[in-house]
Every structure is written in C-alpha cells, then in structure tokens.
Amino acid sequence: MHFTRLNIERVRNLETVAMQNLQPFTILYGNNGSGKTSVLEAIHLLATGRSFRTHIPKHYIQYKTDNAIVFAQSLEEKLGIQKLISGEQIIKLNGDNVATQGQLAKKIPLQHIDPLSTDIIDHGAKPRRQLLDWLMFHVEPNFYPIWQLYSRALKQRNILLKGQKNIPLAVLEPWNNLVAEYGEILNSQRYAVVEQWQVFFQQAIQQLLPEVEIQLEYQAGYSLSIGLLQNLINHHVKDSEKRYTEYGPHRADLKLKTAQGDADIVLSRGQKKLLIIALKLSQIAMLHASNMETVVLLDDLTAELDYQAQRRLITRLNELSCQVFLTTLDHKSVEKHLYALSISYQLFNVNNGCVQLMKNTNQVE
Numbered sequence: 188m189h190f191t192r193l194n195i196e197r198v199r200n201l202e203t204v205a206m207q208n209l210q211p212f213t214i215l216y217g218n219n220g221s222g223k224t225s226v227l228e229a230i231h232l233l234a235t236g237r238s239f240r241t242h243i244p245k246h247y248i249q250y251k252t253d254n255a256i257v258f259a260q261s262l263e264e265k266l267g268i269q270k271l272i273s274g275e276q277i278i279k280l281n282g283d284n285v286a287t288q289g290q291l292a293k294k295i296p297l298q299h300i301d302p303l304s305t306d307i308i309d310h311g312a313k314p315r316r317q318l319l320d321w322l323m324f325h326v327e328p329n330f331y332p333i334w335q336l337y338s339r340a341l342k343q344r345n346i347l348l349k350g351q352k353n354i355p356l357a358v359l360e361p362w363n364n365l366v367a368e369y370g371e372i373l374n375s376q377r378y379a380v381v382e383q384w385q386v387f388f389q390q391a392i393q394q395l396l397p398e399v400e401i402q403l404e405y406q407a408g409y410s411l412s413i414g415l416l417q418n419l420i421n422h423h424v425k426d427s428e429k430r431y432t433e434y435g436p437h438r439a440d441l442k443l444k445t446a447q448g449d450a451d452i453v454l455s456r457g458q459k460k461l462l463i464i465a466l467k468l469s470q471i472a473m474l475h476a477s478n479m480e481t482v483v484l485l486d487d488l489t490a491e492l493d494y495q496a497q498r499r500l501i502t503r504l505n506e507l508s509c510q511v512f513l514t515t516l517d518h519k520s521v522e523k524h525l526y527a528l529s530i531s532y533q534l535f536n537v538n539n540g541c542v543q544l545m546k547n548t549n550q551v552e
C-alpha cells in the first residue's frame with residue numbers, strides 16, 4: 188500500500204506533524220536530534236505496534252504527555268493507532284476499533300533498513316527468524332493462525348515443565364502431540380517459502396554483492412530425520428531438567444553460508460550491510476511478485492553506503508514500487524539520485540520536532 192497522508196502527534200520531540208500528497212519517496216533532512224528517525228519510528232509504530240528503538244511506550248511518548256497518535260491514509264484506507272503511557276493501545280481501521288494490531292500489519296508490509304546495524308548477521312538466531320517470519324506472515328496466509336496454535340501448545344508444555352521436576356512422559360503426551368502437529372506444519376511452510384525466497388535472494392546478491400557466493404540455509408530447530416514428536420519424546424528428561432522446550436520451530440534459524448564459512452565470520456562490515464539489504468530487498472521483491480507494495484524506512488541512507496550502493500538501492504526500491512521514507516544529513520545527493528531516476532518525491536526539513544515541506548516535485552500548480 189502507499190500512504191497519501193501521514194499525521195503524527197507526540198512521538199518523541201514531534202509535536203504535530205501533518206504530511207500530505209505523499210509521493211513514492213519522502214526525504215527527511217535536518218540536524219542531529221531534530222526528529223528525523225522519530226518520523227520513521229512513528230510509521231513503524233503504526234505498522235507493527237512497536238518501536239524499533241524501545242519496548243517501553245513511555246520512552247517514545249512525548250515527555251509530560253500521556254499518549255502518542257499516528258494516523259495514515261491511503262487511497263482506500265484509514266489506519267490509526269494511539270499508544271498510551273499505561274501500555275494500552277487503541278487501534279482503528281476505517282473508523283472502527285479493531286482488536287489486534289495484526290490487522291494493520293497485514294495492510295502495511297513494512298521493512299526497516301537501518302544501515303548502521305548488522306544484528307541480523309552478528310547476533311543470535313532470533314533476528315533472522317523474525318526476518319523469515321515477516322515474509323511468512325505476508326506470503327503464507329496460514330502461517331499466522333498455525334503459529335498461534337503452536338505457541339499456545341508450546342506455552343502449555345513449558346508451564347508443565349516449569350511447574351514440576353522429573354515430569355512423567357505421559358503427562359506431557361497431549362502437549363507433545365499438539366506441539367508436534369502444529370510444529371511440523373510450520374516447518375513445512377517455512378521450508379517452502381525459503382525455497383522460493385532463495386531465488387529472489389540470489390538475484391539480489393547478484394546485484395548488490397556479486398563478488399561473494401552466499402546461500403540461505405533454513406534450519407528447522409529440531410532433527411528432521413526423526414521428526415518433531417520423537418525429538419520431544421527423546422528430550423523430555425533434558426527438557427524437564429532445563430524446564431523449557433529446547434527443540435522445535437521456535438528455535439529455527441536461517442544460516443547465511445559462504446563457501447568459506449558463515450557470513451558473520453567471513454564478510455566485511457560493508458559487505459554485511461549489503462547482505463542485509465539484499466535479504467530485505469529480496470523479500471520485498473517476493474511480495475512485489477504477488478502484487479504487494481512495501482513501505483520502506485531507510486535511516487541515515489548517506490552515512491553508511493557509498494554513492495554506487497545508494498544508487499543501486501534506490502533504483503531497486505523504485506522498480507519494486509516501494510513507498511520510501513528516508514532520512515539523511517545530505518539531501519542534495521539523495522535528490523541527485525531521484526532526479527536522475529525521474530522519481531517523484533517530497534523534501535521535508537525537520538527542525539526541533541517540526542516537519543516542514545520544502546519541495547514537492549509532483550506539485551500540481
């Protein structure tokens with residue numbers, strides 16, 4: 188989807204932001220601490236229900252106030268979220284209250300590209316699993332319901348493990364069966380999606396990092412040769428000692444393998460950044476192939492990528508019909524790219540929490 192309008196109230200130092208006639212690209216420039224990243228953070232709040240900087244609403248809700256609001260409109264839809272300092276939230280879709288944020292998330296596929304962070308490669312499996320599950324959520328309609336059933340069954344099994352030492356296998360049996368049943372479905376869904384993703388990923392790598400060979404390798408989180416049920420049975424004594432379920436799709440990983448070893452030990456910092464961009468661009472490409480448009484948040488574009496890499500990234504985002512919100516300290520070089528590629532954009536200056544339109548290349552006079 189593409190936003191035509193965006194309103195933000197009381198997110199960090201942003202008091203009242205109103206952006207209209209949004210174009211495929213929105214450039215936000217301004218001094219350090221002026222509020223550029225906060226605009227991206229607000230869009231992220233609307234699309235995911237969470238900030239990418241903190242889990243605590245108090246931190247992003249403006250000091251001395253008790254709530255923050257983000258509202259956006261596309262040609263077809265109106266979406267809004269209000270976050271309260273108490274942790275509660277009110278979510279609206281076309282004027283009606285909706286119970287879960289997931290309904291907005293489905294409407295707004297959102298990718299946040301932060302060229303400063305290499306967490307996806309350097310940290311544990313969790314950020315990679317989340318990346319994979321973002322794709323799952325958008326391309327496999329049965330993923331989310333099965334994932335909920337799996338999580339519920341797993342939670343029950345873990346509650347039993349926590350509550351009692353040396354728990355007999357028979358007590359766990361009903362939960363083993365459910366965890367295994369849903370877990371095997373999740374695994375086959377993920378396996379199938381990674382196979383398709385691999386094709387898009389290889390194309391992205393060709394464009395961004397042609398000098399290295401990298402394969403995506405999905406790991407189920409348990410031994411496939413004996414199956415999940417047998418894993419749970421075989422490990423029940425160990426699980427009982429550790430008091431949680433060690434094996435299953437909740438421990439899945441996505442290995443990034445080069446011919447010389449895992450990407451985290453082989454690649455340079457710059458190469459890691461390009462690899463992360465390739466991972467995300469290839470997911471966006473896969474959605475695009477199914478007629479879904481992604482909103483992309485691009486923080487500090489010019490700080491970390493060289494001119495060539497900026498040009499390639501912008502070119503590709505444009506080909507994939509993304510709506511891009513990007514922050515930069517150097518708007519001139521971003522404008523050069525957009526001008527060369529004939530992309531419509533709006534340029535906003537951010538100054539001390541105020542967001543002011545400076546240029547609209549698609550102005551109807």
Ligand SMILES: Nc1ncnc2c1ncn2[C@@H]1O[C@H](COP(=O)(O)OP(=O)(O)OP(=O)(O)O)[C@@H](O)[C@H]1O
Binds near residue numbers: 200218245247
């Ligand atoms: N809860 C809050 N209420 C009000 N202001 C806040 C709150 N939390 C942070 N701030 C301030 O809001 C601003 C947020 O800045 P933000 O990170 O959006 O800046 P930026 O323009 O992206 O800067 P940079 O170029 O350094 O990345 C900072 O000046 C910060 O001190």
Ligand SMILES: [Mg+2]
Binds near residue numbers: 223224225486514
């Ligand atoms: Mg910033």
